[in-house]
Amino acid sequence: MKRKNILFFFALALILTFIAIPGCSSNTESSVPSNQENNSTSGGLGEGIEVHGHWTIEVRNPDGSLEGSYEFENELIGNERLAEFLAREYSVGAWMLGAGYHIAGEGPWYDPATPSQNEDCKIVEAGSGFTPNPWVFENLTVSTNNSIVLTLNGMAIAQRDGTINVVRTYVARLAATLPPAIDPGMGYFPFTQTVITEISVNEGQYVVFTVVMSFS
Numbered sequence: 001m002k003r004k005n006i007l008f009f010f011a012l013a014l015i016l017t018f019i020a021i022p023g024c025s026s027n028t029e030s031s032v033p034s035n036q037e038n039n040s041t042s043g044g045l046g047e048g049i050e051v052h053g054h055w056t057i058e059v060r061n062p063d064g065s066l067e068g069s070y071e072f073e074n075e076l077i078g079n080e081r082l083a084e085f086l087a088r089e090y091s092v093g094a095w096m097l098g099a100g101y102h103i104a105g106e107g108p109w110y111d112p113a114t115p116s117q118n119e120d121c122k123i124v125e126a127g128s129g130f131t132p133n134p135w136v137f138e139n140l141t142v143s144t145n146n147s148i149v150l151t152l153n154g155m156a157i158a159q160r161d162g163t164i165n166v167v168r169t170y171v172a173r174l175a176a177t178l179p180p181a182i183d184p185g186m187g188y189f190p191f192t193q194t195v196i197t198e199i200s201v202n203e204g205q206y207v208v209f210t211v212v213m214s215f216s
Contacts, residue, residue: 001170009139011203012163014104017084019161024145025089030089030105030139032177044085050076050216051076051082051175051192051213051214051215052073052088052170052213052214052215052216053071053073053074053075053076053169053192053194053208053211053212053213054073054211054212054214055070055071055072055073055074055167055194055209055210055211056069056071056208056209056210057069057070057071057072057099057164057167057199057207057208057209058071058180058206058207058208058210059199059201059205059206059207059208060205060206060207060208061205061206062204062205066129067205068199068216070196070197070199072194072196074192074193074194074211075192075193076192076196077109077190077191077192077193078171078189078191078192078193081171081173081189081191082191083120084114084170084173085173088176088214089176090173090174090175090176091172091173091174091175091176091177091180091181091183091185092172092173092174092180092185093160093171093172093173093180093182093184093185093186094124094128094171094172094181094182094183094184094185094188095124095125095140095142095152095169095170095171095172096122096124096130096140096169096170096171096172096188097121097122097123097129097140097167097168097169097170097209097211098120098121098123098124098155098166098167098168098169098170099119099120099121099156099167099168099207099209100119100120100164100166100168101162101163101164101165102118102129102165102195103165105162105163106160106161106162106163107119107120107162107163107185108121108156108159108160108161108162108163108164108201108203109121109134109135109156109158109159109162109163109179110135110160111128111133111134111135111167112134113163113202114191118162118169119133119135119170120164120166121135121136121137121156121207122135122136122137123137123139123140123154123155123156124136124137124138124140125138125141125182125208126138126139126140126182127140128172128182128183128184129183129184130184134159135156135159137155137157139154139155140152140153140154141153141154146201148214149212149213149214150171150211150212150213150214151209151210151211151212152171152209152210152211153208153209153210154208154209155205155206155207155208155209156206156207156209157204157205157206158202158203158204158207159203160203161200161201161202161203162200162201163198163199163201164196164198164199164200164201164207165195165196165197165198166193166194166195166196167193167194167196167209168190168191168193169190169191169192169193169194169211170188170189170190170191171188171189171191172185172186172187172188172189173185173186173187173189174214184201192211
């Protein structure tokens with residue numbers, strides 16, 4: 001009996017020692033954070049660079065009084081253009097703002113030859129060589145604030161009572177051998193866009209657009 005008791009207690013001691021040693025238990029969790037945990041920390045791999053476009057639209061009466069003001073954010077849709085410019089495959093050309101009504105009904109801008117067809121207003125930089133039309137306005141300004149943000153500012157006059165529900169920014173691209181310039185180059189390509197809550201404007205009202213782009 002004594003021999004059996006000694007063997008029993010010896011086996012029990014081995015089992016208790018196995019459980020007590022850290023890392024020996026099959027239920028022990030790894031102390032290395034998961035990828036998800038790493039990405040959730042500040043500055044982790046889960047964060048990315050974003051292009052922010054903050055829009056302000058002011059609707060003003062012919063006497064200059066403010067009828068309404070609207071603010072919203074837009075979405076980058078010109079990823080290819082951004083990559084091309086950074087890779088020096090193309091040079092940056094002129095900028096353009098566009099706004100219109102993209103569902104059935106009357107928009108504020110139209111071609112007098114086909115009044116049933118809506119047109120986007122096109123606000124372009126002076127000297128960009130854009131074809132003159134009643135919905136084209138050459139007053140767009142492009143500026144920076146200490147090279148931190150890019151600001152586009154321009155104004156269009158409503159040709160008739162109508163509604164705006166889509167806005168866009170466009171940028172032209174030039175051959176890589178040319179320096180950046182106010183030039184339509186190979187044509188304008190959409191850069192940012194958003195569908196907005198409908199904004200009503202009346203004939204003769206001024207629609208002032210301000211877009212502030214930043215990168216973070």
